[in-house]
Structures are given as C-alpha cells and as structure tokens.
Amino acid sequence: MKAIPAYVMRGGTSKGLYFKASDLPSDATQRDAILLAAMGSPDERQIDGMGGAHPLTSKVAVVSPSTREDADVDYLFLQVVVDEARVTDAQNCGNILAGVGPYAIEQGMVSAQSDVTDVRIHMVNTGALAVARIQTPNGEVQYEGDAAIDGVPGTAAPVMIDFLDVAGSSCGALFPTGNAIDEINGVAVTCVDNGMPVVLLHASAVGATGQESPAELEAKADVKAKIEAIRLQAGKLMNLGDVTNKTVPKMSLLSAPVHGGVVNTHTFIPHRVHDAIGVLGSVSVATACVLAGTVASDYVNKAADNSSQSQILTIEHPTGAFTVEMDISGANALNTFSVKRAALLRTARLLMRGEVLVPNQCQPVAE
Numbered sequence: 001m002k003a004i005p006a007y008v009m010r011g012g013t014s015k016g017l018y019f020k021a022s023d024l025p026s027d028a029t030q031r032d033a034i035l036l037a038a039m040g041s042p043d044e045r046q047i048d049g050m051g052g053a054h055p056l057t058s059k060v061a062v063v064s065p066s067t068r069e070d071a072d073v074d075y076l077f078l079q080v081v082v083d084e085a086r087v088t089d090a091q092n093c094g095n096i097l098a099g100v101g102p103y104a105i106e107q108g109m110v111s112a113q114s115d116v117t118d119v120r121i122h123m124v125n126t127g128a129l130a131v132a133r134i135q136t137p138n139g140e141v142q143y144e145g146d147a148a149i150d151g152v153p154g155t156a157a158p159v160m161i162d163f164l165d166v167a168g169s170s171c172g173a174l175f176p177t178g179n180a181i182d183e184i185n186g187v188a189v190t191c192v193d194n195g196m197p198v199v200l201l202h203a204s205a206v207g208a209t210g211q212e213s214p215a216e217l218e219a220k221a222d223v224k225a226k227i228e229a230i231r232l233q234a235g236k237l238m239n240l241g242d243v244t245n246k247t248v249p250k251m252s253l254l255s256a257p258v259h260g261g262v263v264n265t266h267t268f269i270p271h272r273v274h275d276a277i278g279v280l281g282s283v284s285v286a287t288a289c290v291l292a293g294t295v296a297s298d299y300v301n302k303a304a305d306n307s308s309q310s311q312i313l314t315i316e317h318p319t320g321a322f323t324v325e326m327d328i329s330g331a332n333a334l335n336t337f338s339v340k341r342a343a344l345l346r347t348a349r350l351l352m353r354g355e356v357l358v359p360n361q362c363q364p365v366a367e
Helices: 028-039 100-106 214-218 221-237 279-290
Strands: 002-011 014-020 059-065 073-080 116-123 128-135 158-163 182-184 187-193 197-202 250-255 263-268 308-317 320-329 338-358
Touching: 002 028, 002 100, 014 028, 028 073, 028 338, 059 100, 073 100, 100 116, 100 128, 100 338, 158 279, 182 221, 187 221, 187 279, 197 221, 197 279, 214 221, 214 263, 221 250, 221 263, 250 279, 263 279, 279 308, 279 320, 279 338
Parallel strands: 014 059, 073 116, 197 250, 263 308
Antiparallel strands: 002 014, 002 338, 059 073, 116 128, 128 158, 158 338, 182 187, 187 197, 250 263, 308 320, 320 338
C-alpha cells in the first residue's frame, strides 16, 4: 500500500481530504486515480475509502505555496464523484475553502500572527482570490469557539471569508447571458456567476412547492427531469458548453421565505439536493436578489433607490439560513450593476491527521 499524508477536515457544511500538492502526482490522471482510491469511488457507499457516500463529503483540497505575489497559498478544489470514476475541477468550493487557511498554517505555509491571521487564497479553479481570517491565539490555529452555522451541530471558531474578485470567474461575466431573465423550456430563469454558476428559478415553475425536504425532492423524477433539461440548455447559454458531465451550473429552486429570510432555496448540485446551500452558491443567489428584474428579486422588498448601498441578506435553505454581506452599486439596471464586496461567516474543524492508504498500483479507470 502507498501512504500519503493527509488531513481530514470539515470546512463549513462539507468534509474532505486536504493534501499538500507536493504529496500528490503532478500528472492529473495519476492524481485522480489516487483520489478515487482514497475516497472509495465509484461506489454509492464509498465503503472502501474515506468518502461519506454524498457529494458534500467526497471533496478534496490540494494546497501549495502560491505562485502569485498577491496570495499566500494556491487552493485547487476537486470533486470526487461518488458513484462514477470521475474527478472534476470544474468549480470552486467555498465550504472546503474555510479549511484551507487553517490547513496552510498547520502545514507551515503561512506563519501565524498573534491573535488572528489573514490568509490570502488563490482559488486555482477560477483564478479568483479570497481572504480567510483565522483565529490564531498564541500562534496556533484555534478550532473551538462560539460561532454557529446552520447545517453543522455545535459551535466553533469563526472563519470570516472575503471574496475579492469572483464575479464571472467561471462564465466570464456576472450575468453571463447578458439578461436579468431568460426563458428556457417556458420557464423564467436567472443565470448568475458570482463565484459559482447558478441558475435560479421558481420552485413552482417545475412542479415543486419549495417546502419539500431534500429527500422528497430527489424522489420527484418528473421535477428532476425538468430541472436537468433546463440545466443542459443553461450551461450553453452561460458559456460552460456541454454540462452533461459537469457539476455546474447548480440549480436553485426559489420559494417564499418561511423563517424571516429574503428567499427560501433548494439547490441541486446538480443532481442531488444540497442539505444546505454552497458558500459561493449563496453569494450568487444573494447577488441575483439585489438586482432589479431577476427571478430572485421578486422576493425582495427594495427601497426606492437601490443604486449604492451595503446589504445583509439571509438566504434560507433546508437546514437553516446563510447570511451574506454585500457592497453593491447600480442595482436598478443590469448595465450599471456591480458587486464591490461579498463576505460571509464559516467555521472549520480538523478531524484527523495522518496518512491515507491507497493501493500501490492505482490505475486510471478506463473511459
């Protein structure tokens, strides 16, 4: 067996393996074969690996000292598909991102400061930058604290994340179709990419109520078929090409809020329903909420003048809510709208450190 140093960490509402880039093969095919073996894919139970039999617990962070002068570390996110022999780098993950700063400090890639340490992270998947503020009293990462996030039991130390330049990072534009609303298969949709390509649509437009549990939605074959048909067309409109075998765009079903938030969401990622909502997915949804004329803006009470302001938006999801802070300008028209800043709170916890064992001959699975 081959032993590879690894950490198991929870980042936000996800969990995965964290590796130093130097501990994995530089060849992507060889690397992916190792990661499939490490996670136990393809197998819906991932019984012969470290994966948790769900997309949210079959994730990988590959971290290294940055190649950029404006960043401390490079972070490559890899989604290991549970039931297919496939690893994809087609998206970022803002939840796993929450563990990158602590991991970089633990590995000596970034020196801890006195009380808090800011880690500038280059998200390799899209080229965007984020700054994670890590609690480091006495020069060590502190994981315990009193910050709570929905979808994770208990509390932990806060990890504040500022996203610096994520608009259009995957699709080339914040609203890649050039429209606030498009119509696909007779359904009004808003296509947005503020760090994560997302297609927003009313839950009622595809035969859902927005009150279902994730399991109930996943059991609705007709609803899933309608959503996937829209997703395949939206992918081309969003400059993502054929997205049949891609994990983006995500599909977010919108409905009226039930717990005092701005809007209620159920997000297909893209075929399973997220128990919460992804970090960057929530930023994209919040972005659509504050631009006049989008599908999401139907749920938002806007002031008469929304041209320049800071906003705090609470996005509801199946297990709670997600608060996004945004500085925006020009929200009354697509051609003047811009996002100056998006920030949010996550937590992270180191679960285990050691070595993950894989067979000596990890062979790529034939196409």
